[in-house]
Amino acid sequence: MTRDHDARETEDGDATDAARADAATAPETVRARTDGGAESDSAAGADDVALDPWGSSTVSDYRKLFEEFGIGEFDDVLPEVPNPHYLMRRGVIFGHRDYSPVAEALRNDDPAAVLSGFMPTGDPHIGHKLVFDEIIWHQEQGADAYGLIADLEAHSARGMTWEEIDEHARDYLLSLLALGFDPEEGELYRQSDNRELQDLAFELGSKANFSEFQGIYGFDGETNVSHMQSVVTQMADILYPQLEEPKPTVIPVGPDQDPHVRFARDLAARMRFFGVTEAYASFELDDAERALVAAVYEEREAYAEEPERPRCEEAGAWLAERADPDDEAGGDDALDALGVVVDDAVRDSAIEKLENAGMEPLRPRVRFLDLNATDDAFEALVETIDGEKRRYDAHVDAFDLDASEAEELAREVELDHGGYGFVPPSSIYHRFMTGLTGGKMSSSIPASHISLLDDPEEGYDKVKAATTGGRDTAEEQRELGGEADECPVYELYAYLLAGDDDEFAKEVYDECVGGERLCGGCKEQAAELMREFLEEHQEKRAEVEDLLDDLDITLESPRRGVAPGDD
Numbered sequence: 001m002t003r004d005h006d007a008r009e010t011e012d013g014d015a016t017d018a019a020r021a022d023a024a025t026a027p028e029t030v031r032a033r034t035d036g037g038a039e040s041d042s043a044a045g046a047d048d049v050a051l052d053p054w055g056s057s058t059v060s061d062y063r064k065l066f067e068e069f070g071i072g073e074f075d076d077v078l079p080e081v082p083n084p085h086y087l088m089r090r091g092v093i094f095g096h097r098d099y100s101p102v103a104e105a106l107r108n109d110d111p112a113a114v115l116s117g118f119m120p121t122g123d124p125h126i127g128h129k130l131v132f133d134e135i136i137w138h139q140e141q142g143a144d145a146y147g148l149i150a151d152l153e154a155h156s157a158r159g160m161t162w163e164e165i166d167e168h169a170r171d172y173l174l175s176l177l178a179l180g181f182d183p184e185e186g187e188l189y190r191q192s193d194n195r196e197l198q199d200l201a202f203e204l205g206s207k208a209n210f211s212e213f214q215g216i217y218g219f220d221g222e223t224n225v226s227h228m229q230s231v232v233t234q235m236a237d238i239l240y241p242q243l244e245e246p247k248p249t250v251i252p253v254g255p256d257q258d259p260h261v262r263f264a265r266d267l268a269a270r271m272r273f274f275g276v277t278e279a280y281a282s283f284e285l286d287d288a289e290r291a292l293v294a295a296v297y298e299e300r301e302a303y304a305e306e307p308e309r310p311r312c313e314e315a316g317a318w319l320a321e322r323a324d325p326d327d328e329a330g331g332d333d334a335l336d337a338l339g340v341v342v343d344d345a346v347r348d349s350a351i352e353k354l355e356n357a358g359m360e361p362l363r364p365r366v367r368f369l370d371l372n373a374t375d376d377a378f379e380a381l382v383e384t385i386d387g388e389k390r391r392y393d394a395h396v397d398a399f400d401l402d403a404s405e406a407e408e409l410a411r412e413v414e415l416d417h418g419g420y421g422f423v424p425p426s427s428i429y430h431r432f433m434t435g436l437t438g439g440k441m442s443s444s445i446p447a448s449h450i451s452l453l454d455d456p457e458e459g460y461d462k463v464k465a466a467t468t469g470g471r472d473t474a475e476e477q478r479e480l481g482g483e484a485d486e487c488p489v490y491e492l493y494a495y496l497l498a499g500d501d502d503e504f505a506k507e508v509y510d511e512c513v514g515g516e517r518l519c520g521g522c523k524e525q526a527a528e529l530m531r532e533f534l535e536e537h538q539e540k541r542a543e544v545e546d547l548l549d550d551l552d553i554t555l556e557s558p559r560r561g562v563a564p565g566d567d
Helices: 064-069 102-109 127-141 151-159 162-178 193-207 212-218 225-242 253-270 286-299 312-323 332-336 344-356 375-384 404-416 456-464 474-480 488-497 500-513 520-545 545-550
Strands: 030-032 038-040 093-097 113-118 143-148 186-190 251-253 272-279 367-368 389-391 394-396 424-429
Touching: 064 113, 064 212, 064 253, 093 102, 093 186, 102 193, 127 143, 127 162, 127 251, 127 394, 127 488, 143 162, 143 225, 143 394, 151 162, 151 225, 162 186, 162 520, 162 545, 212 225, 212 253, 251 253, 253 424, 272 286, 272 344, 272 404, 312 344, 312 500, 367 404, 375 500, 456 488, 456 520, 488 520, 520 545
Parallel strands: 113 143, 113 251, 143 186, 251 424
Antiparallel strands: 030 038, 093 424, 272 367, 367 394, 389 394
């Protein structure tokens, strides 16, 4: 838990106690990395792992995101990333969905894109800077970069007036430009002012249904229709960079936005003309059955009269014997030896399908499923497939293509016949910053965060007053070392103030936990750095005022109307 007191240096070297935020709202654990970065296991004020895009931006245990939602650990793909950003190196960016295609594109100078949006409900603050930095870094690595103002969402979900939205939107755009976004090489837009986006949202809406809105977002009969429309618009935002050309696209967000990413990936697949899967016979298998049948095929020497041409009924009978606990070599252990663990229902279903197929050869192939293809597109696909193939009413099997070749072919045919050919969007997830008062960082709690618009002296004062992970006394601090892993001030160094200097971040961490650094001096240094950052940032904001005014983006919305009611 974060301490209620911190060890503060005074002129005579003693420590003075200062009241701090309620420990009940403090973060549980922040693991330090060897490079001096911070890896938070939890964020303050969290209720548990409930990913609500419009709720509190906190997560109680980041590890559960890997287990419950399938978010991958970013450390696993970090070696694939060229010139990784310090947020990646220090574990601030902790998770991802399918980031490898983006990393590969960046390494090979292939087309890639990055997009993230900002809901203009208040001043941009240092938490938002994480996303700004992630967009700009990807742009510097060669990705097409998109920054959007989610004004439709702000109006429908948060009840903001258009006048309020205009004011805050300008501030977000100025900070993004001041931090280095290149508008000549990227695109900035407002949801309400982008007709292409709204047309795409309309098309995506044809693939979504209300039950999904209920299941994913908890919408009910009291939810206003504009809020639901804004969700489909966000799905269109995520896929918008691929309108001209399908390409790997990453969405940098906090983990609370993961429901949007998952829904967008589903809709991207539903919009495709063709689905591509592996198959082993003319009948369909689900993913679990397919993995089991693939393993059975690899064991064909054990059961097939002609191993080069195994029959489905042979495979089914052999699998049934191995699944029979009364058989001498059967039971769960025998199935586990195949390297695929499935439940009884999957096993029994696979056996039934194999046995029903009789003497049909069990033979690997790539299957093109007709999802949304026009008749012309389906015919063109059949004609384009080289080598041996089998045509059925709703799919085509190809025997001389691998899965990657099939995916490329399917996308080419789709694009030639008016489809989108979307690549499933990827995402990266950054940790939430702990508030300076020890609870969550919130725009509604001024002392908890530092706005990018704060007067530099105010930023200095907020850091000086921040909660720390220091011991109760300077003596204890020197003897036991500070708890940098539980310190909002150390987070400022790791997330912002140390910049690209890993050695400096590590030095601050090592000196703290080694007892050499006391909180008074540490906060003074951090406060000075924060003041310098705000001074420099606001000077750059002033410099890009004219640039923003010259951009092709609406700064004053022509829309009018009252804000929708709460839902």
